[in-house]
Amino acid sequence: MNAQSRPIDISALAENLRGGDRAALARAITLVESVRPDHQVAARQLVQALLPHTGRAMRVGVTGVPGVGKSTTIDTLGHNLVQAGHKVAVLAVDPSSTRTGGSILGDKTRMAKLSPERNAFIRPSPSSGTLGGVAAKTRETMLLCEAAGFDVVIVETVGIGQSETTVADMTDFFLVLMLPGAGDELQGIKKGVLEIADMIAVNKSEGEGRNRAVAAAGEYRAALHIMQPASHNWSPPVVLVSGLDNIGLNEMWGQVVEHRRRFEASGEFAQKRRAQQVKWMWTMLEDRIYGRLRRDPQVKARLPELERRVAEGALSPTLAVEDLAALLGI
Structure with missing residues (x-):
């Protein structure tokens, strides 16, 4: 039996991971991905x-437009937390190329303060086109980090598309980083981001x-003031910070x-x-059903013709869906 087909000893891997073995954690994450x-x-x-x-860690999502300083802020904040006695895991979800599926995995090199720390773990993972720009296995990875003893898990999003909503749905606290210059910036703020923000931090x-x-x-305070808070127990504050100079973190x-x-x-x-x-649970079920749809041989054989007829206007999308659903028995 070769190494590739050798069965994985789940009990040993779980035990090593819980014991703080970083190599075991890395192997476990590779496994879930x-x-x-x-x-x-x-x-x-x-x-x-x-x-x-699992379940005892502080789960914090961080988003912001490219260039707002997410990685620098997380690097400095994470270093502060490690110095205060925390164990910090950073899951940096990178944008994937829509043409090649490649990933810009630069976060590990950008977090120069946090990377060398023994009580820090940084894991860049490609989004690979997943809805929301969030790696499909980020939730599982978060649980693995918690089981390994990390009490703070920070999920950095790409800050585009629906990634904000997706990360807010898997974290306890959602932080939105903004740039100075509100006159221009405020125009580009999506209302949906403000509705799910637990705090806005003006960086730089x-x-x-x-x-x-x-x-x-x-x-930003004025914009938040006219919105209904998600909870009567919390009004999202607006704070001033500098990730570069460690101000306000x-x-x-x-x-x-x-x-x-x-x-x-x-x-x-x-x-x-x-x-x-x-x-x-529902997200995973939808992913499983979609995966079956894409892999089904009857669907794969039928799909090109249906797509062509729909594109030409010879067949309505509704009837095409009915055709595909019949093949799957749904």
Whole structure:
């Protein structure tokens, strides 16, 4: 039996991972990201085995437009947290090329402060076209990191498309980084992002940019003021930070901690986690059904003709869907 087909010892892998073995954690993440059917079966067994040892970490999503300084801010914040005694995992979901499926995995090199830390783990993973720009296995990876003892898990999004909503659905606290210069920036803010933000942090507020950052913060506060908060226990604050100069980051983290304290006290924290678990189940079911649709030999044989006829206007999309559904028996 060659190495590739040798069965994976799930118990040993789980035990090593829980013992803090970084190589075991990396192997486990590679396993859950694999598309091989036997690896997927093993990954499901591993996650199930580790489930009782998950759920205690602070899960924080971070988003912002490209160039806002997400990686620098996470690098500095993560370093602060490690120095304060936390174990920090960063899951940086990178944009994948729509043509090649490649990934820009530069986050590990950009986080120069955090990378060398023994109590930090940074894992870039390609989004590979997944809806929302979020790697399909990010939720499982988050659980693996928690089982390995990381008590803070930060998920960095690409800041485009529907990635914000997707990450907000898997984290406890959703941080939106903004740039100074509210006059222009405010025009480009999607209302949906403001509705799911638990806090807005205006980055690059050091030096000459301070005055513009203060003005921007005022604009963001005004925009949030006219919106209905998602919870009566929390009004999203707007803070000024500098990831580069480590300004305001400890105060910003204090807001994350306070948010969790309030939500745990009210019962909203447990309620949100339960709702996220159910949503995760449905997402995985939809992915499984879609995967079956794409792999079914009858569908693959029929699809080109249906697509051609729909494109030519000879067949309505509705009837084409009926045809495909009949092949699948649904």
